[in-house]
Amino acid sequence: MxxxxxxxxxxxxxxxxxxxxxxxxxxxxxxxxxxxxxxxxxxxxxxxxxxxxxxxxxxxxxxxxxxxxxxxxxxxxxxxxxxxxxxxxxxxxxxxxxxxxxxxxEAQSGPNGGNKQAFLEVILDKEKVYVQEQLLVKVRLYTTIGLHDIATEPLQVAGAHAEKVDEQRYERKLEGVSHAVYEVTYAVFPDSSGQLSIPALTYVAIAGRRDPFSLFNRNSQRLRLRSQAKTVEVLPKPAKFTGSQWLPAASLGIVQSWSQDPENFAVGEPITRILTVRAEGLRAAQLPPLPRLNAEGLKTYPDQPQQEDQVGPNGVTGSRIETTAIVATKPGDYQLPPISVTWWDTKTQRQRTTQLPAFRFSVSGTAALTPSDSRAEESGAPSATPTISQTRKESHFWRNLAILAIISHLFWVMYIYSQRRNFRQKKAEEDTLIPDLQRETSALKNSLTGGNPVRIQQATLKWIHAKWPYTDGDNLSEATQKLHLKELGELQGILDAAIYQSPAEPLNIERASELIESLLNTQIRPESQSSGDALPTLFS
CATH class of the missing domain: 2.60.40 (Immunoglobulin-like)
Incomplete structure (x- = not known):
C-alpha cells in the first residue's frame, strides 16, 4: 500500500x-x-x-x-x-x-524461508580446513519466477585468496516445487589459521516482464537478495607433517615426458626432458620447484618453469611444468635420480609421498679424444695391458718355465715401447710448433666462413691444443676452466647456445669473429701451463 x-x-x-x-x-x-x-x-x-x-x-x-x-x-x-x-x-x-x-x-534466505519466490543459499564443502587448503563455497540463487539482469557481488574474503571457478544453471525441486537454480562456485585458500569469515553476498535482479511502453516498468520488480554469513575453522599445519613444504591437496602426481625417444640418446645431440607436477586443490603458485639435475657427463639447460591453473566444479588444479634440455658429453650408462614430493592428503587426512622412479638410459657415440690419447694412437702403444690366463698343468716345471718366458717377453715388449715413446717425445720437443699452430690457426679462421657452430667449436679446441700443448681436455668447457680466458668463456657461451639450447639461438657470427681474433692475438701464459705445485696468484 x-x-x-x-x-x-x-x-x-x-x-x-x-x-x-x-x-x-x-x-x-x-x-x-x-x-x-x-x-x-x-x-x-x-x-x-x-x-x-x-x-x-x-x-x-x-x-x-x-x-x-x-x-x-x-x-x-x-x-x-x-x-x-x-x-x-x-x-x-x-x-x-x-x-x-x-x-x-531480518532476511530469511534459505530453502525453509517460507514461500519466497527467490532466495540465496550458501553451501561449504567442509566445516574445517587446514591453512592453505582449498575450501569450496557454492552460492545458489533459487527462484520460481523469471529473473533477468542478475548482478552478482564477487566474493572477497579477508585473510584468504578467493577466485571464481565455476558457474552453472539447472533446476531443482524443493518440497515438490520446481526452482531454477543459478549456482556460482568459489575456491577459497585461507592464509592463516583461526576463524575464517565468509561474508554475506548481495545479488540484485529484475523479476517479471519488462514493458517497453511503461515509463517505470510497472510490470517488473527489482529484487535485492542477501545471503547469510558463514564461519569456518582453519586448522594449522599438523605437527606430524614432515615434508619440506606444506602442500594440502586432494591428489598430487608427477609425470615425465621426452621430446623424443630416450632410447636414442647420442653424444652431442640435445634431448628435452619435461617434468609436470599436477595437484588437485592447490594453485600452481603453491607448488615447489623440483631439484635440479646434476650428473657427470651431462650438460643441462633448464628453461623457465611454466605455471597453469585449471578451474572447474571441483575447484583449482595447479600444474608446474619444468623443461630441461640435456646434452651428453660422453657415452655410457646413466641414471637420473628419483624425484619425491611429500604432501598432505586432504581426503584421507594423512601424509603421503609421490615419487618419480629413477630413470636409466644409455648414450651412444664417442667422446672427443684427448691429446694424450691422440699421441698414444700415433705411437701405436697398446690401449690396455694384456691379461695372462694361466692353465694349471700337471708338470710344475713346464708351468713355471712358461710363466718365466711370458714375463721375460713382456719385459722386452715394454722396454721396446718405452724406448720408442722416448724417441718420439724427444723428436717432438726438438721440432718447432709453428707449422702445427699455423695450420690450426688457418683452419680456425676458415671455420668462420660457413658459420657452423659445431665446426667452429672443434676448430677452436684444436687451435688451443696447438697453442698450449699442455692444456688437456676433450671439450671446450674443460679448456675454458683451465685457461681462464675471458674471451674463450664468452665464445663458449655463444657456441653452446647455438648448438645445445632448445630452441637454438642464432649464432652471432660477428661477435664470434671478434672473440676469435682476440684469442689469436693472446700472448699470455695460461695458468694450466704452470707447474702443478705452484700456488695461484692472490691478486689478478
Missing amino acids: SVPTQAGDLTSTVDRNKIGIDETVNLRVRYSGDKSGGQPDFELLEQDFDILSRQQSNQYRVINGRAESFVEWMLALAPKREGKLFIPSLHYKGQVSDAVPVTVA
Missing part, C-alpha cells in the same frame, strides 16, 4: 513500509510546479540505503478539464541495515517533503 506524505508541491511515497534486509523498496518523488530542471539531493538517502536505479519522467495531463504538469523520480533502494529506517526529507525548488519510515526485518 502506498503511503503518501504531502509537503507543498513535493511528495515522497514508497510501495512498502516493511521489507526484509534482502529486499528492495521503490521510492516515488513527485514535484508539481511551474519550474523545472535539476533534481532533489538524493545523496541524503545513501546514509541508510543503496540507490540501485534512478529514473526521471515529465508528464502533462488533463483531468476533467483541468490541466496539470509534474516531474517524477523513481528510485529503487536497498537497505544497508536492519531496524527502523527513515527516508529523509528532500528539498527541491524551495519545497520540502516529509520523511517516510521503513521497517527492515
